[in-house]
Amino acid sequence: MTLQPNVLLSRRGFLAGACCAAAAPILTPVTFAAMPGDNRFVTIVLRGAMDGLDLVQPYGDPAFAALRPKLGLTPQTGLLDLDGFFGLNPAASALMPLWQAGELSFVHAVSTPYRDQRSHFDGQDMLETGGSDKAERTGWLNRALSAIPRSDARKAIDINTSMELILSGPSDVDSWSTQSNFALAEDEIAFLDRLYEGDDAFARAMQEAKKTDMSADALYGDAKRGAGIAEMARLAGGMLREDYRIASFSINGWDTHVGQKAQFKKAAGDLSTAITTLKASLGDEAWGKTVVLAITEFGRTARENGTNGTDHGTGGLAVLAGGAISGGKVLGQWPGLGDDHLLDRRDLMPTGDVREIAAAMLYRQFGIDPDNLTGKVFPGLAFDRSSIYLKG
Amino acid sequence: MNPSIPTLAAIRFGYGLRPGEELPADADALLAQIEEGVAERPRFPREGLTGRIETATRVLSVRAAEAKAAKAGNPNADLRKETQRQAQRIYRQDAMGRIAQAIHSPLGFYERLATFWVDHFSTSVLKSLPMRMIVPLYEAQSIRPNIGGSFSGLLQAAILHPAMLIYLDQNQSVGPDSVAGRKNSRGLNENLGRELLELHTLGAGSGYTQDDVRAAALILTGLSVDNRALEVVYRPRLAEAGPVSLLGRSYEDDEGDGQDHILMLEDLAANPKTALHVSRKLARHFIADDPPEEVVSSMVDAWTKSQGNLTEVYRAMLTHPRAWSDPGQKIKQPFEFLVSGFRAFDLPEKNFAELLRDMEGEDEGPVEKAMEMAGVRAKENAKRKAGRANALTFGALQRMGQPVWQPPSPAGFADEAGVWLSPSQLSERITWSRMVARILGQKMEPSEFLAAALGDAARPETQRIVSQAPNKVHGITMVLASPEFNRR
Structure with missing residues (x-):
């Protein structure tokens, strides 16, 4: 077994950021890379498998209402209509002004090549490595750095060890952290509850901890969590406004097996906060040259499950935002939700490769050669200048 | 389903598993650690025993001279502050040395005994400024070399030390x-x-x-x-x-x-009441709040027969079958929790040492230069790093209620399991687990980490839940926050 810290720490040094003894430390890493040019690119990894059918609901699909009796909405019940077929979950209503301004698009029914196993860890690995040899374990965004023309002069700083896989690799990248700790995401709390189920003393302590104001504040508070997300996005925006051109961070909380409505609302709120805060902190000029791409390891089952949630699926949704896109579109080839159109009669059929969206954005923002994109960055990906994602 | 004897030996009688470190096979293997540990020079005081006495007396004489001058109407606040700063810094170095000692020593049982005895004969660095420098010396000088011999020898060494007499x-x-x-x-x-x-x-x-x-x-x-x-x-x-x-x-x-x-x-x-009191306290610490009476009585017998030879008393405990039954009745104390967490990550010693450097803000490496180039203030970066390093170590122990060499009273830290399983304690442990998972566990496989941290002590349900976690960091977090990682 290889345990990373030996390698990781000796290479990077044990560097970190935090605030003070009294306050809880901080933890969420944002990774950056600086390079010449004005264009910016931000990736947000939505960990836990975002339910794309909940964020952008195909209310116009005749099968949708039956698949989602509890979770599905219509414009009459609060869904924010996008194009007469799809509508945005009202939990993300803060994003509507961007949609209206042409600064927001969605790509439906996309996935990585990862199939069948539906494991978060492997799915996220695939999402972050971009399908490269698993033994190598470098992130596609890192490999993209070395393929960006004229990027030799980029500055290199390494601030802490908590580099996420997507930006890990031979190219120098900096990692920076916000000042505040994050409250646990809803799905993470649900997992802790399960972890303590078989041990009464721990289960009791956990239940009490969630109820107790003091503990709840630090670990389980929604307000705290929202503030943490905003701070992270503000940090990213501030760095991108200066010398940095690429940033990446994660938003957790999407593993909504049980009681999805409430959980999803929080996670979608976090995503909206992250994007709107990025825009605000970048300022008009920099935002105008920015693309934000939010991606997840896979989608969720088309059908609701028996506990008002959804289980691990396949086809998912990518979110594109930024002043550099000509948005206001739901892209992708819609496969339909009829039984015969679902993958294994359960999941949204993937009709596009999420890596192709990333490749298109890298091409457009940084001029990375398509041969490099399909050879080095996303080995085996089919991509060229005629990609549909370059048209939008 | 009980863990195997070697796993239990490492968890119940040591500081947990560390990848690459051989598990103690049985009671004899644990007992063999004592002789080795006694002969070893610990990582504190940093300057060694005589070096520490020199350092401390130097600081104290400066302080005494300043106090004398102040009395005569010539105080020197800067000088006084400087001595405080020095003493505090020495304490911090040694406290980090104490944590490092527990993490990196392969002699887990010996280290646990050292912690038990330094707690039994409690002294505190908070008593006075000189104590910041003296308490580490006390543990190295009086406690650690005497753990395997007669109780009488240990008692005399502990009582007849400046740290105890001052405290x-x-x-x-x-x-x-x-x-x-x-x-x-x-x-x-x-x-x-x-x-x-x-x-x-x-x-x-x-x-x-x-x-x-x-x-x-x-x-x-x-x-x-x-x-x-x-x-x-x-x-x-x-x-x-x-x-x-x-x-x-x-x-x-x-x-x-x-x-x-x-x-x-x-x-x-030599008083029989002492034999009973100390034997029971040992059994209560290692085995259960309400330890099996037959274990205690066989320890007392060994004590009597050997005239208080502590190694014989430990042997009586460790060779009793009931010392190995019903695992998980005790909750790891915060120091044990933190140490066993770092051990599970197999953190190299020099990386742990860098945490201290971060706290001291001495690191003026290429990173700081690059930071300045990037327009971010090096000072702010150093502050952040210091905060992070502190939060991982001292800050965490403080928040969990067990700062190094700062027992709340002469009775030492609480030992009852219930004290260390309160809601706020659990919150703090989850918080620390998340933090350390984010920093050290970013690229680890949670299931591999679980195996490394707990071996065959991992419950099947924990294995399943950890493998299904919504992200790897949370998987690692749950390993550290799991009941079996917190129990022993």
């Missing part, structure tokens, strides 16, 4: 009927006499009286500390004129030779 005010105590006591109004301080009977030897509720406490305190008079040399001295002028009678024995007037306290310590060590 329990013995250096203030004057026999009312002594040369000094007859001259001025200073009098007896019973603190050490009381704790000696109540905590260190016979045990609370074992039948001694207030008269006995006073008698013990009187017998201890004359013992004091030379603050310049940091040595225990015997000052006949302070010693109570005898004889003093304690528990049926008369300790003679010793204004001349000053040996009566040694006799008393030997007698207390």
Whole structure:
């Protein structure tokens, strides 16, 4: 077994950021890379498998209402209509002004090549490595750095060890952290509850901890969590406004097996906060040259499950935002939700490769050669200048 | 389903599993650690024993000189502050050394014993400024070398150290009927006499009286500390004129030779109540809040037969089958939790040492230069790093309620399982687990980490839940926050 810290720490040094003894430390890493040019690119990894059918609901699909009796909405019940077929979950209503301004698009029914196993860890690995040899374990965004023309002069700083896989690799990248700790995401709390189920003393302590104001504040508070997300996005925006051109961070909380409505609302709120805060902190000029791409390891089952949630699926949704896109579109080839159109009669059929969206954005923002994109960055990906994602 | 003996040996009697470290096979393997540990030089005090005495006396003489000047109307606040800063820094270095010792030593049982005994004979760095420098010396000098020998030897080494005499005010105590006591109004301080009977030897509720406490305190008079040399001295002028009678024995007037306290310590060590009190406390610490009586009684038997040889007492505990039954009744104390967490990550020693450098803000490497180039202030970066390093180590222990060498009272830290499984404690442990998982576990496979951290002590349900976590960091977090990682 290889345990990373030996390698990781000796290479990077044990560097970190935090605030003070009294306050809880901080933890969420944002990774950056600086390079010449004005264009910016931000990736947000939505960990836990975002339910794309909940964020952008195909209310116009005749099968949708039956698949989602509890979770599905219509414009009459609060869904924010996008194009007469799809509508945005009202939990993300803060994003509507961007949609209206042409600064927001969605790509439906996309996935990585990862199939069948539906494991978060492997799915996220695939999402972050971009399908490269698993033994190598470098992130596609890192490999993209070395393929960006004229990027030799980029500055290199390494601030802490908590580099996420997507930006890990031979190219120098900096990692920076916000000042505040994050409250646990809803799905993470649900997992802790399960972890303590078989041990009464721990289960009791956990239940009490969630109820107790003091503990709840630090670990389980929604307000705290929202503030943490905003701070992270503000940090990213501030760095991108200066010398940095690429940033990446994660938003957790999407593993909504049980009681999805409430959980999803929080996670979608976090995503909206992250994007709107990025825009605000970048300022008009920099935002105008920015693309934000939010991606997840896979989608969720088309059908609701028996506990008002959804289980691990396949086809998912990518979110594109930024002043550099000509948005206001739901892209992708819609496969339909009829039984015969679902993958294994359960999941949204993937009709596009999420890596192709990333490749298109890298091409457009940084001029990375398509041969490099399909050879080095996303080995085996089919991509060229005629990609549909370059048209939008 | 119980873990195997080697796994339990590492978890219940050591600081947990560490990848690449051989598990102790059985009781003999654990006992063999003692001799090795006793011979080893610990990672604190940083300058070694004589080096520390030199450092500390230097700091204290500067302080004394400043105090004298201040009295004469020439205070030097900067100098005074500087001595405080130095003492605090020395403490921090040593406390990090203590954490590192527990993480990196392969002698887990010996290290756990050192922690047990330094807690049994509690002293605190918070008592006074010199204690920041003296308490680490005390553990290295008095406790660690004497863990495997006779209880009497350990007791004498612990009591007759400046740290103990300062902590329990013995250096203030004057026999009312002594040369000094007859001259001025200073009098007896019973603190050490009381704790000696109540905590260190016979045990609370074992039948001694207030008269006995006073008698013990009187017998201890004359013992004091030379603050310049940091040595225990015997000052006949302070010693109570005898004889003093304690528990049926008369300790003679010793204004001349000053040996009566040694006799008393030997007698207390040999008292059967001490054997029972200390044996039960050991069993309660290692096995269960309510330890099996047959384990305790076989320890007491071994104590009696060997005249208080501690290795024989440990052997009696470890070779008793009940010492290996019903795992998980105790909750790891915060120090154990943190140490076993770092061990599971297999953190290299030099990386742990860098945390201390971060806290001291000394690191002026290429990163700082790059930071300045990037327009981010190096100072701010150093502050952040220091905060992070602190949050991972000192800050965490503080928040969980067990800062190094700072017991809340002479009775030491609480040992009952329930104390360490409160809602706020669990929250703190989850918080620390998340933080360390984010920093060290970013690229680890949670299932591999679980196997490394717990071996065959991992429950099947934990294996399943960890493998399904919504992200890897949370998977690692749950390993550290799991009941079986927190129990022993």
